[in-house]
Amino acid sequence: MNKLVMMNGIDGSNFLFPIGGKGSGFYFSMLIIMFICLFFCFLLSAKIEDKQMKSYTRQFLVATTLGYTIGFLNVFPQSKLLGSSLAVIVFATSIFITIIRIHQKKIKSMNDEIKKHQEFLRTTIDMNPSLIYAINEKKEFTLVNKAFAQLYKKVPKELEGHSVEILYDEKEEQKLYEINEMNEQCVPEEITLNKNGNKIWLQSVKIPIEAYNDEKIILGVSTDITERKKQEEEMKYLAFHDTLTGLPNRRKFNIDLIEFTENAKTHNKHFAVFFLDLDRFKYINDTMSHATGDTLLSLVAYQLETCSEENEDFLVYRIGGDEFTIILPNSRAIEAELFALKILKKFKEPLTIKGNPLFITPSIGISIFPEDGENAETLMKNADTAMYFVKEKGKNGYKLFQSDMKETFYRKMMIEKGLRKAIDAEEFTLVYQPQLDLKNNVVIGAEALLRWNSEEFGMVPPSEFIPVAEEVGLINQIGEWVLLTACKQCKEWNIEGRDPIKIAVNISMKQFLEGDFVYKVSRILDETQLNPTYLELEITEKIAMTNHEKVIEIIESLKSLGVRIAIDDFGTGYSSLNYLGKIPIDVLKIDRSLVKNISLNNKNATIVQSIISVTKKLQIDVIAVGIETKEELQYLKNMDCYTGQGYFISKPKEHPFS
Structure with missing residues (x-):
C-alpha cells in the first residue's frame, strides 16, 4: 500500500499523513528533524538559569511533542480531522498557558520589586532624622515617617490617612501645607510644639507635586533646628551681654545710645547718660581674690538694676571692668541728680560676700542730651570726664558735666603727652628734704622728691602729674629713674668726706608690686x-595693707639686700598699730596731719604718743613729717621723737647740707 486515502472525505480532501509512497520521505525526514530539535531543545533548556523560564520552556516542548504525537491519529481514516484538531488545540493551549504564566511571572516579579523598593524607601524615610510628611488636597496625611510621628508621640500608621486636624489647630495646620503664591519650593523657619508641649524650631522644605492619580499633594521635609537656634540666640546674647553680670555690654550700650539720641532728636526729648566707676575695686580685687571681685561685680549689677523703688524706665550696662553705664530716659539735670542720689543710697550699706560685709562706692559722671552733647560719642565722653572729676575730688559721689571740665581734661591729656618725653628731654630733677636728728641737730638723711620743669607747662606740681603717671602706666619708668638718680647722688655725697647719710625714696604701689622690683633695686645698687x-624705700600704708603675704615677701627680699623699709604717711586712714609687728619695717613716718598743731590738739598728741611708745618697743625708728613751727618741733622732742623733717627744718633743696 503506497498511501492511505479517505474515500469519503469532505469535498474529497486528503488530510492523512503520507506514511508511504510519494511524499512519505519528506514526512519522515521532518519527523526525524522534529525529534532531533526537541532533543536539542531539551538539552539547551538545561542551560537556562531562570528555573521558572526553564520550566516554561520544557512545558512548551512537551506540549509541542504531545501535539505532534496526537497528530498521528491522522493515520487512521476514521479519525477524520480529530487528530489535527486535537493537536492544534493542545499546541495553542500550551502556548497560551505558557505566555500567560510568563506574563504572570513578570508582573509578580515587578510587583515584588516595587514592594522591595517601597520597603526600602519606607525604611530610608523612617531612618531619616528629618521630619517627613505628605498632605493631600483633603488635608490628610498620605505619608508620615517615624521622626515626624514620634514628635507627637504617635506611630506613622496612626497618622497616615487621617486629617491633620488630629494634631494641629487651624493656625498651626495652615503652616503644614502653605507654600508660596507661585507654588514653588519654600524653606521657612517655623515654630511648633513637640510631644512635651515645648516649642521647637523647624526649617521646612515644602514642594508641591502631583501624585499618580493627578492628585496634588505637598511633600514636606522639616529639620529640627532648635539647638542651632538656641546657639544662635546664645551667640546673639553673648554678643550683646556681659557673661558675668548678665547686663547688656558695651556694644549694646553703643547701639542703644545711638537709638536714644536719634529718637530724642526726632521727638524733642531729653535723657541722661550715667558713667559709673567703682572706687577701690582694684584694691579689693587684688587683696581679696578675683573670685571675690567677680561676686562683687554681680552684686553691684543687682544694686544698680534695683536702685529705684519706683517704676522708672532706665537701662543698666556693664561696659568693662568695674565700669557701668545707665541711660535714664526723659530726664533733665534735676531728674538725673535725684537718680544719682538713689544710686549712692544703695551703696551706703555694705554688700555681703560669704558672710563678710564689704563696702564699695561708685563715682558717677552725668551728661544730659542735648545740653552736653547731641551725639552718642560726645555724651559718653562728657559723662566720662565728669566721672573723673568725682574721682579727683574724693570719689563716692556724682557730678554733672560742665563745659569747663573739657579744659581740665585737655590739660590732663597734655600732661600725659609731656610725661612721655620728659625723661628723654631731661625735664625731671630731684630735690632733697633733709631729715634731722632733733637731739643733736644733725642731718642724718634726706628724702628725694621729684620735680618736673616742663618746657611747655613750666613747673608742674607732683600732685598733678604723679596721678597721671600712675594712671597711664608711666610711674614704673619714672620711679626707676628716680631711684637710680637718688642712689647716684647719695653715693657722691657719701664719698665727699662728711658723715654718710641715708637717702629715702618713695615707691608707688605699681612699682613696688611689679614682679621684678627687687631685681631692679639690686641692679641699681x-x-x-x-x-x-x-x-x-618708703611705701605707703595702703601698700602695706595690700596683698599682705606678697608685700611681706617683697619686703623680706629687699631687707636681705640690706635695704631699709619705711612706712610713709602713717595715720592717713588705713592706720593700724596691730600690723606693725607683722611687717618687718625699719622706719615709721608719722603723717603731717597728726603733727600739725600737735601742741594744741590733745587727740592727735595722744595718737602720736601711742605710736612712739609702740615703735620703741618694736625697735622701729620714728620720723615726724611736716614740722612747720618751733612749737611742733619742741613738743615732739618732749615726746621723745628725735627725728623729723618739714619746712621749719628745711625746704626741699638740691643739696641737703647747704
Missing part, C-alpha cells in the same frame, strides 16, 4: 655701688 644700708 650694683650699678651705683651704694651701700644698701644707706637706701631707705
Whole structure:
C-alpha cells in the first residue's frame, strides 16, 4: 500500500499523513528533524538559569511533542480531522498557558520589586532624622515617617490617612501645607510644639507635586533646628551681654545710645547718660581674690538694676571692668541728680560676700542730651570726664558735666603727652628734704622728691602729674629713674668726706608690686655701688595693707639686700598699730596731719604718743613729717621723737647740707 486515502472525505480532501509512497520521505525526514530539535531543545533548556523560564520552556516542548504525537491519529481514516484538531488545540493551549504564566511571572516579579523598593524607601524615610510628611488636597496625611510621628508621640500608621486636624489647630495646620503664591519650593523657619508641649524650631522644605492619580499633594521635609537656634540666640546674647553680670555690654550700650539720641532728636526729648566707676575695686580685687571681685561685680549689677523703688524706665550696662553705664530716659539735670542720689543710697550699706560685709562706692559722671552733647560719642565722653572729676575730688559721689571740665581734661591729656618725653628731654630733677636728728641737730638723711620743669607747662606740681603717671602706666619708668638718680647722688655725697647719710625714696604701689622690683633695686645698687644700708624705700600704708603675704615677701627680699623699709604717711586712714609687728619695717613716718598743731590738739598728741611708745618697743625708728613751727618741733622732742623733717627744718633743696 503506497498511501492511505479517505474515500469519503469532505469535498474529497486528503488530510492523512503520507506514511508511504510519494511524499512519505519528506514526512519522515521532518519527523526525524522534529525529534532531533526537541532533543536539542531539551538539552539547551538545561542551560537556562531562570528555573521558572526553564520550566516554561520544557512545558512548551512537551506540549509541542504531545501535539505532534496526537497528530498521528491522522493515520487512521476514521479519525477524520480529530487528530489535527486535537493537536492544534493542545499546541495553542500550551502556548497560551505558557505566555500567560510568563506574563504572570513578570508582573509578580515587578510587583515584588516595587514592594522591595517601597520597603526600602519606607525604611530610608523612617531612618531619616528629618521630619517627613505628605498632605493631600483633603488635608490628610498620605505619608508620615517615624521622626515626624514620634514628635507627637504617635506611630506613622496612626497618622497616615487621617486629617491633620488630629494634631494641629487651624493656625498651626495652615503652616503644614502653605507654600508660596507661585507654588514653588519654600524653606521657612517655623515654630511648633513637640510631644512635651515645648516649642521647637523647624526649617521646612515644602514642594508641591502631583501624585499618580493627578492628585496634588505637598511633600514636606522639616529639620529640627532648635539647638542651632538656641546657639544662635546664645551667640546673639553673648554678643550683646556681659557673661558675668548678665547686663547688656558695651556694644549694646553703643547701639542703644545711638537709638536714644536719634529718637530724642526726632521727638524733642531729653535723657541722661550715667558713667559709673567703682572706687577701690582694684584694691579689693587684688587683696581679696578675683573670685571675690567677680561676686562683687554681680552684686553691684543687682544694686544698680534695683536702685529705684519706683517704676522708672532706665537701662543698666556693664561696659568693662568695674565700669557701668545707665541711660535714664526723659530726664533733665534735676531728674538725673535725684537718680544719682538713689544710686549712692544703695551703696551706703555694705554688700555681703560669704558672710563678710564689704563696702564699695561708685563715682558717677552725668551728661544730659542735648545740653552736653547731641551725639552718642560726645555724651559718653562728657559723662566720662565728669566721672573723673568725682574721682579727683574724693570719689563716692556724682557730678554733672560742665563745659569747663573739657579744659581740665585737655590739660590732663597734655600732661600725659609731656610725661612721655620728659625723661628723654631731661625735664625731671630731684630735690632733697633733709631729715634731722632733733637731739643733736644733725642731718642724718634726706628724702628725694621729684620735680618736673616742663618746657611747655613750666613747673608742674607732683600732685598733678604723679596721678597721671600712675594712671597711664608711666610711674614704673619714672620711679626707676628716680631711684637710680637718688642712689647716684647719695653715693657722691657719701664719698665727699662728711658723715654718710641715708637717702629715702618713695615707691608707688605699681612699682613696688611689679614682679621684678627687687631685681631692679639690686641692679641699681650694683650699678651705683651704694651701700644698701644707706637706701631707705618708703611705701605707703595702703601698700602695706595690700596683698599682705606678697608685700611681706617683697619686703623680706629687699631687707636681705640690706635695704631699709619705711612706712610713709602713717595715720592717713588705713592706720593700724596691730600690723606693725607683722611687717618687718625699719622706719615709721608719722603723717603731717597728726603733727600739725600737735601742741594744741590733745587727740592727735595722744595718737602720736601711742605710736612712739609702740615703735620703741618694736625697735622701729620714728620720723615726724611736716614740722612747720618751733612749737611742733619742741613738743615732739618732749615726746621723745628725735627725728623729723618739714619746712621749719628745711625746704626741699638740691643739696641737703647747704
